[in-house]
Amino acid sequence: MFAIEDRLGGKASGGRIDIRVTNRSDPERIEVVVSDSGIGLDSKRYDAFCEIDTDFKRSRGGKGVGRLFWLDAFSTIRVESTYHRDGASLQRAFDFLLNNREQVMPRFEDVEAASADCGTTITFKGLRTKEYADTFPRRSDTFLRYFSAHFIADFLVGSGPTIFIDLDGELTEYPKAVAELTVGNPLETTFDHSEFGTLKIVGFTCLAEASTGLEGRHQLHLLANDRTVETRKVDNLLGVENLERNGQSDLVFHGCVSGEYLDLRVNEGRTAFNLPERTLKDISRACMEIVKERLLPDQVAKFVKDRHQSYVSFVERYPTFGFDADELQLRRVPFHATSAEDFASGLIKYQIRREETRQSSLQALIDALDLDQVPINLEATVESAAKEIQASEQLALAQHVVRRKLSLELLDRLIKRIRARDGKEDDYHLESTLHAFIVPMRVRGDDGAELKSRAHDLWVVDERLAFTRAFSSDKRLDAILAEGGTRDRPDLLVWDLAYGLGVTDADNPDSVDVSEPLRTVMVVEFKKPGRTVYAKAEDNIEQQITKYLAQLKGGEIESFDRARVRVADDCIFYCYVVADIRGDLEQQLSSWETTSNGQGRIRQLRGFYRGQIEVIQWQDLINDAWLRNRATLHAAGLSRNRPTPLKPKAEPPPSDDDAED
The missing domain is CATH 3.30.230 (Ribosomal Protein S5; domain 2)
Known part of the structure; x- marks a missing residue:
């Protein structure tokens, strides 16, 4: 390229370079021929070539050592050049050798050239060492990739000469x-x-x-x-x-x-x-x-806007990360961060630091209160601590609300899907999925050996059941009762309604207080959404529930640790049936009282049993859960328009140490 610039007065755009590579797959026979239409090796340039360390091209960044790499790489090197002197076209040729005494071995010089065109051709043959042989690119695309990357600036700017690369007959023009x-x-x-x-x-x-x-x-x-x-x-x-x-x-x-x-x-x-x-x-x-x-200001501005919206959506899904203003949080994460994982990984350390600082401040306040001398600014300190606690709890509660929102959306879609199927062959699987989504099937919640029993969404049925463990889901009664019982399987039987009812040990919520008989029990039956046929005798809801109660009343439930909990004779049974009231069921419940919203049905238990049976429509169950979740959201003051948090100390942007790795 420099030779062409010298010939054309500093510009290379009118010149040409040809590179031909053959036998790439055979390191010993490989041949690379480079020809240019440059100024040629006249006496001045030839003398510079023969000097080991020259400053001939130093003004253009040349160090005078590039040709020494040729000797390291190739076994045979031959140079042929045509140049002008005093109006005549002359030629010279020589071999360039790896030799202790003479590296330049002339073949001929200053002979008359057959053509007036200047230029130089250099032929390289055979790779000298295994290191070069192993790494020389054999594939055409790999060769061109390396070549393009090395001269990319020249090619993009377009100020260099035209270069043709011939790789075993495949021609590429640069x-x-x-x-x-x-x-x-x-x-x-x-x-x-x-x-x-x-x-x-x-x-x-x-x-x-x-x-x-x-x-x-x-x-x-x-x-x-x-x-x-x-x-x-x-x-x-x-x-x-x-x-x-x-x-x-x-x-x-x-x-x-x-x-x-x-x-x-x-x-x-x-x-x-x-x-x-x-x-x-x-x-x-x-x-x-x-x-x-x-x-690129316009495209970057659009990216910044989209990035901010991605962050807003991220915080809506994971509110615990919204502990500071959006602008500050976005400065804390790498500029390229756009995904939930990117945001979370960038903010987690700030979240931990914030929590550590808050806990340290609270501990310091607690320690201060143990001193005889009360700090002068105690009121302000306590007020600030209370706000910090409230803000932290709000974020945690928001995460809880968001998770429930997704659960309800999935549950709603599942119910609609079952209704739309309307009796198809695989409906059983959908119906089982619906049951298992609310609470796992064939498990006991107090069985520590069954890990899946620890996760459920019983809050959909009753908020008091959010953390209950004393329940049985789709288990036979003869497997629950210490003695007796039949093969009947209530969909859900709960004997731990709430801590406040005195049936649990406050210090050990998973245990049941066996010293007192159970005075409150819940029974839940799930009926397939969209079901209209209840023609058989066993489909009578009141009879089905009464049959369960007859086995429970006066009996003993055997808990996981073999302890027996007696069901009191005066136990109050809260019985719920979740169904779509249509078809045969609408006729079956025609004499029952309607619930307060006019959609469900309710009947007091009669005879030996205390309590009631309430039939809740599937949609009402979902709607009520939605309202409770929304009420939690608003009551806690959780929204995107939340008050601006306290300003933290100024922080530098993320280091992005791997930004270009």
Whole structure:
């Protein structure tokens, strides 16, 4: 390239370079031929070539050692060159050898050339060592990828010569092959940095293929003396995944950075900078901030807006992370963060620090109250502590409410799905799924060996059941009662309604106080949503419930630890049937009283039994749970328009140490 520039007066765009590579799969026979239409090796340039360390091209970044790498890599090297002198076209040829005494072995020089065209051809044959043989790219796409990456700045800017690469007959033209991947005109800016001096950035929006083989989509090419030295992935620093321009989308960014600071800090082979990784990252960050501000402001602004909306949605799903103002929280996470996992991983350390600080402050306050001398600002301190506790509990409660919201949405969809199926063959599976969603089937809640019994959503049926463990779901009565019982399986039997009813040990909520008989028991039956046929005798709801109660009353429930809990003779039974009141069931319940909302049915138990049976429509069960959940949300003051939290100390943005890795 320099030879062509010398011939054409500093411009290389009118020149040509041909590269032919053959026998790539055979390291011993591989051949690389490079021909240019440059100024040729005249006497001055030949003398510079023969000198081991020369400053002939130092003004353009040349260190005079590049040709020494040829000797390290190839077994045979031959140079042939045509040049002009005093109006005549002359030729010279020589072999370049790895030799202790003479490395340049002339074949001929200053002979008359057959053609007046200047230029040089260099032929490399046979890879010398296993290290080169193992790593030399055998595939065409790999070879072109390495080549394109090394000269990407020249090709993007388009100021270099035309280069043809012939890989065993496959021809590729540069910079056309790269230029065809660009969309729109180059974007250019210059800025001054306090440490790195004046840096110039030429940016290109390209088709995604421009980054094929490179790590990441968006690239920043750091140049020294107009040659690419290092290419760095900057996806995380840019943030925007897909760029748009001239009506095209899914574009990538390639930026070429140059400046005196980089020119003076490149190694002799121009293969790396003599700079620590930390400094290279700082340069990349500084440049990408300018790119976002000056070259791609509209697309970055759209990304920032979408990112904020993603964060809002994230906090709505995971309210415990909304412990500070949106703007502050977004500054705490990497700029590229857009997913729930990104936000959570970036904020978790701040959440932990905040909780640790809060707990330490509370402990300090508690310790202060043990002292004889009460602090002067005690009232303000206690008030501040109370607000901190309230804010923390609100966030935790919000997370609880959001989880319940999703549960209700799923339950509602499941019920509608069962109704829509209307008796299809696989309805049993849907019906079992509905039951299992509310509470696992065939389990006892007080059986510690069954872990699945620990998770349920019985709060949908009754808020008092949110943490109950003393229940049986779809278990035979003869497996629950200490003696007697039949094969009948109530859908849900609960004997631990609430701590306040005196049936649990406050210090051990999973235990049952066996010293007192059970005076409150709940029985729940789930009927398939949409069911209309209740024609059989066993389908009579009142008889079915009474049959269960007859076995429970006066009996003993055997808990998991073999302790027996007697059901009191005067036990009050709260019996619920969840069903759609339609078809035969509507006729069956026609003599029952209606509930307060006019949709359900209710009847007092008669004869030997105390309590009532209430039939609740599926939709009413869901609606009531929705109202309770919404009431919790509003009562706690949980919304996106919550009061602004206390301002924390100013914090630096995240380090993003892996931003370009």
